[in-house]
Amino acid sequence: MEMIGHGGKEIIERVMSKDAALKRVAELKAAKVKTLDVRLQMATEIIDIAYGFFSPLEGFMTKADVESVCNNMLLADGKTVWSIPIIYDISSEDLEKSGIKQYDEVLLTYTGNPFAIFDITDIFTLDKKEVAMKVYGTTEEKHPGAKRTYQYQDKFLGGKITLLNPPKINEPFTRFWLTPKQMRERFKEKGWEMIINHQTRNVPHTGHEWLMKGAYLGAYGSMMVDKPRGGILVNAMIGSKRPGDYIDEAIILCQEAQGKHGYFREDIFLTTCTLWDMRYAGPKEAIFHACLRTNLGCTHHMFGRDHAGVGTYYDPYDAHRIFERLPKGSLNITPIFNLDWWFCPVCDEVTYMGLCGHKDKKASFSGTLIRSIIQDGVKPPRRIFRPEVFDMIMECAEKYGFGNAFVTEDYLKRRNPVFTIEPLK
Numbered sequence: 001m002e003m004i005g006h007g008g009k010e011i012i013e014r015v016m017s018k019d020a021a022l023k024r025v026a027e028l029k030a031a032k033v034k035t036l037d038v039r040l041q042m043a044t045e046i047i048d049i050a051y052g053f054f055s056p057l058e059g060f061m062t063k064a065d066v067e068s069v070c071n072n073m074l075l076a077d078g079k080t081v082w083s084i085p086i087i088y089d090i091s092s093e094d095l096e097k098s099g100i101k102q103y104d105e106v107l108l109t110y111t112g113n114p115f116a117i118f119d120i121t122d123i124f125t126l127d128k129k130e131v132a133m134k135v136y137g138t139t140e141e142k143h144p145g146a147k148r149t150y151q152y153q154d155k156f157l158g159g160k161i162t163l164l165n166p167p168k169i170n171e172p173f174t175r176f177w178l179t180p181k182q183m184r185e186r187f188k189e190k191g192w193e194m195i196i197n198h199q200t201r202n203v204p205h206t207g208h209e210w211l212m213k214g215a216y217l218g219a220y221g222s223m224m225v226d227k228p229r230g231g232i233l234v235n236a237m238i239g240s241k242r243p244g245d246y247i248d249e250a251i252i253l254c255q256e257a258q259g260k261h262g263y264f265r266e267d268i269f270l271t272t273c274t275l276w277d278m279r280y281a282g283p284k285e286a287i288f289h290a291c292l293r294t295n296l297g298c299t300h301h302m303f304g305r306d307h308a309g310v311g312t313y314y315d316p317y318d319a320h321r322i323f324e325r326l327p328k329g330s331l332n333i334t335p336i337f338n339l340d341w342w343f344c345p346v347c348d349e350v351t352y353m354g355l356c357g358h359k360d361k362k363a364s365f366s367g368t369l370i371r372s373i374i375q376d377g378v379k380p381p382r383r384i385f386r387p388e389v390f391d392m393i394m395e396c397a398e399k400y401g402f403g404n405a406f407v408t409e410d411y412l413k414r415r416n417p418v419f420t421i422e423p424l425k
């Protein structure tokens, strides 16, 4: 099966077998190599790097890569499109205390257990304000991506990563987490030659359902009846949450419910998740999503209104326009641009900005409206929420959300982690 990812290169997989890892850890310990314990964000990105979600990246970026990404939206090779820096930070103090030098091999641990090897080739500093401006288009701390940039420590380490100890993905995410290689195997089993990715961090209302249906018709309209050769991949971004977001468990289980209950044929629909802390970088994040989903084996990617945006930092269609500015052939995935879908009481259906002529009568699926429907817990009309999806939201609120379908401080404190790193033995 073809395993070519973003940038036209073979999908990266830097994961050691268990026997090799046990041996290597014993050697590293005997040699008393330096050790760093990583926080959740770094652990997440190490997993993504090691399994090729970020192909062709093989590790954390060097200064040359970060500068090239910020200035030219390219890796330091000068030709591979990349829009968001993937960086490993450390404080000057910790760096000094650790005694880590360029070209050191470092053992990374997570929650105290052996996790990965980090071959450090670059130690550098960055102007964080400049990075925020170039990636997010703002230096304001209330932009969550800029804020995250400022929260990095003052030194950065670049170099290749090798995973020693694969993550244990916890319930209910276990069956939804597939590596790029596993994802491609699954597509092959399903006989899919074309795959439309739907990026989400939402539980689906019928507006989302129709976005996907519209994209399916747009991309596969000429497909013959005999055998579906294409499908829709719902790939939920699971990562750091902000109060008021949907809880991860509800997102993934409600997306799956659309296939289970026939709103999409099961042979054309697959729900999965990928570990990633949203940066809300709008257009830049749209490009990043395109690269990531190329690595998952997708041929098409949906971009809706205000894709990966936040507040009023980006024009709702900036994330569409940025693709037009890329040189031809720099991405290996076809963007599908979605305009607004709404409910029209005159057409009496969920319809599309490009079709319905009753714009002034439309009822938009506003976040506030949907949120109040869910908080009231009274089952809405099936034209707005499929009853099975709505039941699943309520079930998840009880089972995982401590009574709430939205993230609360309580949830952030008490939730079960999405993955754990167990002792290596």
Ligand SMILES: [Zn+2]
Residues within 6 Å of the ligand: 344, 345, 346, 347, 348, 351, 356, 357, 358
């Ligand atoms: Zn209408």
